[in-house]
Amino acid sequence: MNQFMALGGGNEVGASSYYLTLDGVNILLDCGARVYSSLRDRRPIYPAYETLTSKVLDGLFELDLIFISHSHYDHIGSLPHVAKQAINAPIYATHTTKEFTDLQLRTLKLGMSEKHTPKKIRELKETEIDSAIDKVIDLSYDKTYPYKNISYTFYASGHISGGAMVYIQSKDMNVLYTGDFSDQDYPLTPSYNLPKNLKVDVLIMSATKAFGKYKDISYDYNELIYDTHVMLNQKKNIMFKLFNLTKGIEFIKILDGLMEKGDLPKVTIYMNHRLEKIADAYEDIDFSVFSERVRRHTDNLIHKQKKPFIYITDDLKCAEVRRILDNKQNQFETINDGPSLHCSYEGLKTLVYKYRPKKVLLVHTTPRPGGNIIDDLNKYAKDQFEIEVVENEKLYNL
CATH class of the missing domain: 3.40.50.10890 (Rossmann fold)
Incomplete structure (x- = not known):
């Protein structure tokens, strides 16, 4: 059975990590961690890997593939923790993402306010980072790689240098995980770049700007x-x-x-x-x-x-x-605060309209009052696809 679970980064922004099983292949999409904004924040820093290993897998050693979409902390912060346990799974990223991930992991203490830096980060050993980075294999954009009964391809996502969308094909369905992506060109990165005729059955879409006043709380x-x-x-x-x-x-x-x-x-x-x-x-x-x-x-x-x-x-x-x-x-x-380089509200709708997936799973977003992309999409394309915000630690059948 093809299934999906957000271990973090479902109906929240932070700690993005998603389990996907497709045609018998166990896949992990990103290995993030949470950023603490105050000392009162008592959420676990890492995604709920223990939920995955208690409800679905016997351990992270059963993972077959790990993909890293880009090198921001909320998508790579728990990589050393995962790499140590997922002993059988190669880790794939673009070359730039690999280099930036190495840099991020070694400078996390500098990258966040020191008083908010969790103990797990302060005590992260250089040898653990070395071991994790050594497992990361470079992938090029626009090239398809086979693995057992599936294949996978990286496409440029924008948002940050080296960012990638992950497209996974199987005999049953084709899944596109966007990671964080941009729909306009910026000085450092162009917008995302997908083939026009891509067949998408399930769209796992990072939808930071899907709710509220059509834009992120960060400066437009x-x-x-x-x-x-x-x-x-x-x-x-x-x-x-x-x-x-x-x-x-x-x-x-x-x-x-x-x-x-x-x-x-x-x-x-x-x-x-x-x-x-x-x-x-x-x-x-x-x-x-x-x-x-x-x-x-x-x-x-x-x-x-x-x-x-x-x-x-x-x-x-x-x-x-x-x-x-x-x-x-x-x-x-x-x-x-600085600019948010996430996809715009209209850009999110355009991606759905363009590729017409059967199912849309919204992740990396927090429902809040104001505009609602689900209502907007259903207004013009009702009954053409299923769309919902993913809840953390809930197992979805695809």
């Missing part, structure tokens, strides 16, 4: 870039406070790229010391961050800065940021 990308452009033209300094440092690096690259193209005024971009450490780690894998405009934090340079500049930090209370803010010459417009 176009709105954010527009506001940044206006503020810089008004000669204002801008301070971005971003929760996740690795996403801060991506945002710096986006801003620098837009300035290079002439889409934003060319100003200097500074970052706080913790973000510098992440940038150095990226530089070590030949992912250039620093440039003519992107600089390290230097008090003297910042205090003498007469032209508008951008400062990016994860913490408004750290010492170097306090020194900047205490200097009365530095007046800032402060923006909390």
